Amino acid sequence: MAGSGSEEVKILGGWPSPFVMRPRIALNIKSVKYYLLEETFGSKSELLLKSNPIYKKMPVLIHGDKPICESMIIVQYIDDVWASAGHSIIPSDPYDASIARFWATYIDDKFFPSLMGIAKSKDAEEKKAAIEQAIAAFGILEEAYQKTSKGKDFFGGEKIGYVDIAFGCYVGWIRVTEKMNGIKLFDEEKVPGLTKWAEKFCADETVKSVMPETDALMEFAKKIFGSKPPPSN
Numbered sequence: 001m002a003g004s005g006s007e008e009v010k011i012l013g014g015w016p017s018p019f020v021m022r023p024r025i026a027l028n029i030k031s032v033k034y035y036l037l038e039e040t041f042g043s044k045s046e047l048l049l050k051s052n053p054i055y056k057k058m059p060v061l062i063h064g065d066k067p068i069c070e071s072m073i074i075v076q077y078i079d080d081v082w083a084s085a086g087h088s089i090i091p092s093d094p095y096d097a098s099i100a101r102f103w104a105t106y107i108d109d110k111f112f113p114s115l116m117g118i119a120k121s122k123d124a125e126e127k128k129a130a131i132e133q134a135i136a137a138f139g140i141l142e143e144a145y146q147k148t149s150k151g152k153d154f155f156g157g158e159k160i161g162y163v164d165i166a167f168g169c170y171v172g173w174i175r176v177t178e179k180m181n182g183i184k185l186f187d188e189e190k191v192p193g194l195t196k197w198a199e200k201f202c203a204d205e206t207v208k209s210v211m212p213e214t215d216a217l218m219e220f221a222k223k224i225f226g227s228k229p230p231p232s233n
C-alpha cells in the first residue's frame, strides 16, 4: 500500500541535477512540503548509499522511512500518493499514459545521451555527430509536442504533465550546452513549438523555484567538463 500523504517527505539530491528537479516539480504541483537534503557531487552521503544501494544515484525520495529511487518512478509515486492534490501528472487514459511514458523513455534513452555526447566529445567529429543527433531528437520531440499538446501549452495539455517534467528538467542544461558550444537547439524556425514550450515551462510557478540559473549551471558545468569545449568544425 502507498504511504500516507501526511508523512515527512525528503529529497536527497543536488541543485544542478536535472533528475533531482523532476520530483521537486512534481511535489510543487501537488503542493507537498519537503526537505531537500543537499548532496554534494563527487561525494555520496551515507544516507544516499543506504537509500539507493543499487545505483547509488540521486534523487531519492524518502517518504516517512521508505526510500523511492529513479526520478520518473518517483514522479509516478508522487502522482499516486497525492492523487487528489494539484492536478494529475500522468494522463488518466491508459493509452495517453502509455504514450507519455514512451516519450519520457525516449527523452532519457535517446535525447539525453546526445546532449551529454556534445559535452563529452573528444574531437570535432564526435562533437558534430552528437550535435546532429541532438538536433534530430529535437525534431522528433517537436512532432511529439505538436501531436500530444493539441494546441495547448504543454505536452500534458493545459498543465505540466509527465513528459513536460521528463524533458523540462534538461532545459537549463540545454541552454548551457547552447552557450558553451555556440549552437542553437531551441531554434524558433526549426522547433517553434518546443521553443515556446521551454519559455512557458520555465515561467510556471511549479518550476521557477527549482530551475537553476543558466550562469550558475554554466559555472558548475565548467568544473565538471572543463572550461574549454572541444573544437568544432
Ligand SMILES: N[C@@H](CCC(=O)N[C@@H](CS)C(=O)NCC(=O)O)C(=O)O
Binding pocket: 016, 017, 018, 019, 056, 057, 058, 059, 069, 070, 071, 072
Ligand atoms: N536514471 C536516474 C539517473 C540519476 C542520475 O544519473 N543522477 C546523477 C546526478 S545528475 C548521479 O547521482 N550521479 C552520481 C553517480 O553517477 O555516481 C534517475 O532518473 O534518477
